[in-house]
Amino acid sequence: MSDLGDTWEEPTYTTLPAPVEELRERVRAFAQEQIVPRAAALDQAPADELEWDLIKQGHDLGLTRLIIPRQYGGLGYGMFGLAVALEEIAAADAGIALVFGATLLGQAPVLLSGDPEVQERWLPMFNTDEPVLACNAVTEELAGCDLLIPENAVHAREVMSAQRKGEGYILNGRKRFITNAKVARYASVYANLGDAPGATALTGFLVPLDSPGITRGPVADKMGYRGCLGSELVFEDVEVPAENVVGGEGGGVHINVQQMNMARAAVAAISTGIAAGAFAIAKKWAGERIQGGTELWRHQFSARKLAEMSAKVDAARLLYRKAAYITDNELPTPPYEPAVAKLFADRIAIEVAEEAMSLMGARGYLKEYGVERYVRNALGTRIYEGSPEVLALAVTDALYAEDDF
Amino acid sequence: MSVFSSQEQAEKVFERLFSILAADENFTGRLRDSRLSLRLNHSKPDVELNISADGVRIGPDPSGAKPSITISFSCDSAHKLWLGQLLVPVALATGKMRIRGGVSKVLEIVPLLQPAFDQYPAIAAEAGLPV
Numbered sequence: 001m002s003d004l005g006d007t008w009e010e011p012t013y014t015t016l017p018a019p020v021e022e023l024r025e026r027v028r029a030f031a032q033e034q035i036v037p038r039a040a041a042l043d044q045a046p047a048d049e050l051e052w053d054l055i056k057q058g059h060d061l062g063l064t065r066l067i068i069p070r071q072y073g074g075l076g077y078g079m080f081g082l083a084v085a086l087e088e089i090a091a092a093d094a095g096i097a098l099v100f101g102a103t104l105l106g107q108a109p110v111l112l113s114g115d116p117e118v119q120e121r122w123l124p125m126f127n128t129d130e131p132v133l134a135c136n137a138v139t140e141e142l143a144g145c146d147l148l149i150p151e152n153a154v155h156a157r158e159v160m161s162a163q164r165k166g167e168g169y170i171l172n173g174r175k176r177f178i179t180n181a182k183v184a185r186y187a188s189v190y191a192n193l194g195d196a197p198g199a200t201a202l203t204g205f206l207v208p209l210d211s212p213g214i215t216r217g218p219v220a221d222k223m224g225y226r227g228c229l230g231s232e233l234v235f236e237d238v239e240v241p242a243e244n245v246v247g248g249e250g251g252g253v254h255i256n257v258q259q260m261n262m263a264r265a266a267v268a269a270i271s272t273g274i275a276a277g278a279f280a281i282a283k284k285w286a287g288e289r290i291q292g293g294t295e296l297w298r299h300q301f302s303a304r305k306l307a308e309m310s311a312k313v314d315a316a317r318l319l320y321r322k323a324a325y326i327t328d329n330e331l332p333t334p335p336y337e338p339a340v341a342k343l344f345a346d347r348i349a350i351e352v353a354e355e356a357m358s359l360m361g362a363r364g365y366l367k368e369y370g371v372e373r374y375v376r377n378a379l380g381t382r383i384y385e386g387s388p389e390v391l392a393l394a395v396t397d398a399l400y401a402e403d404d405f
Numbered sequence: 406m407s408v409f410s411s412q413e414q415a416e417k418v419f420e421r422l423f424s425i426l427a428a429d430e431n432f433t434g435r436l437r438d439s440r441l442s443l444r445l446n447h448s449k450p451d452v453e454l455n456i457s458a459d460g461v462r463i464g465p466d467p468s469g470a471k472p473s474i475t476i477s478f479s480c481d482s483a484h485k486l487w488l489g490q491l492l493v494p495v496a497l498a499t500g501k502m503r504i505r506g507g508v509s510k511v512l513e514i515v516p517l518l519q520p521a522f523d524q525y526p527a528i529a530a531e532a533g534l535p536v
Contacts, residue, residue, distance in 0.1 A: 254498030331504035332497035405479035
């Protein structure tokens with residue numbers, strides 16, 4: 001076994017590798033025993049409140065360093081282990097799951113750099129008693145997908161700028177809707193270098209968020225995912241040393257795309273968890289509710305709904321696990337499997353959550369029964385790490401791509 | 406047109422590069438301890454190198470053993486990579502390189518290849534390749 005992490009044979013369709021199954025059970029126990037009882041309160045709390053106690057418990061379980069190689073103080077579970085864990089968390093609360101998912105996004109450029117010196121500087125910090133979080137700062141007021149799609153880069157407007165100064169760089173601009181920005185130790189930040197048009201010289205930087213010139217803006221009041229904090233980051237003449245560049249000058253779009261491909265299996269797992277959580281509530285209800293002298297699930301139309309929901313959750317699970325396994329065993333992460341996994345999981349999360357709400361009738365519409373929260377959370381999954389439109393482009397580009405060697 | 410004039414020239418250059426590494430006990434010891442092996446599939450021209458704790462072989466491994474990691478790229482991309490003119494993340498993202506094998510093993514083997522970056526410019530210059 002490598003010091004850097006476990007490797008295992010491709011999982012069967014029904015059996016997880018033993019270490020991953022043990023991880024899943026520990027995380028499930030945490031999610032069901034600690035998060036579920038507090039999920040309603042988390043959802044209805046003010047937007048800028050974060051349950052640090054739950055984050056600490058998740059950190060103690062290793063959720064902030066599952067994908068980091070053991071050589072750097074991580075647990076070496078790879079994307080496969082992280083994705084399985086995030087499904088369990090998201091079944092209880094998607095916002096808490098995204099706290100750890102967003103930290104992965106901040107770690108991804110460090111891992112993708114392939115530079116041991118960069119990894120030595122930025123990864124061991126997660127192996128501490130107190131939780132350390134990271135974030136990924138891409139989205140801006142006028143640029144979202146324009147920074148994810150290379151062909152769009154020339155059209156991007158007023159992108160955050162990076163100017164060379166001496167041996168380093170000066171960053172100016174704003175990033176919006178950044179999960180964890182309020183509490184992260186550092187951000188992976190993308191800025192356009194020099195006077196290149198649009199985002200054609202996008203460059204990736206690792207920036208400590210206590211650097212002079214950085215302001216963390218107010219937390220956005222979201223429809224769902226209220227267990228995590230999304231806010232603005234403002235950069236005013238922020239100095240960044242050259243050693244903090246990832247992927248070379250102008251290589252930001254490549255790192256960014258790789259980062260998205262790498263993370264999509266985990267995000268698909270969050271969507272799957274939302275669907276699984278909603279389905280669990282509906283299944284329990286349909287097993288107890290008596291109408292027409294029998295349990296709801298015995299009525300054919302209700303049975304059909306439950307069967308479809310169950311099939312969708314299982315299919316989404318298989319897709320994200322396949323994508324996660326491939327992510328752990330191939331570089332670059334092939335774009336096809338993660339994009340398909342997220343495209344499907346995002347859609348069925350909405351369908352399953354809505355159907356669960358429908359099955360419960362009036363109670364599905366009430367906050368106290370919990371399922372309406374899953375509908376709101378499901379609607380949020382389509383927004384980050386690739387909208388359905390961006391994912392469709394990634395899938396078709398992959399279908400027609402050829403290697404250049 | 407490739408910077409390499411022939412398959413023979415490419416074989417000679419890359420075999421020499423990795424033979425220097427294979428002669429380093431620190432390199433081979435790490436490979437042995439971690440049970441790592443590496444296959445480099447070059448194209449244009451086609452050159453396959455198999456590297457393990459036992460040494461460097463040009464061409465397929467007769468034992469048929471599956472390497473821990475397989476790197477596929479063109480000879481020109483390999484030339485630029487070892488010269489430091491092509492970064493690994495960019496090569497991966499632009500389809501100029503593909504790596505198969507556990508990513509954790511890839512991360513383990515990368516630092517072991519640093520001497521290749523150090524040695525290659527001189528080897529390439531001696532072979533008459535553009536540096």
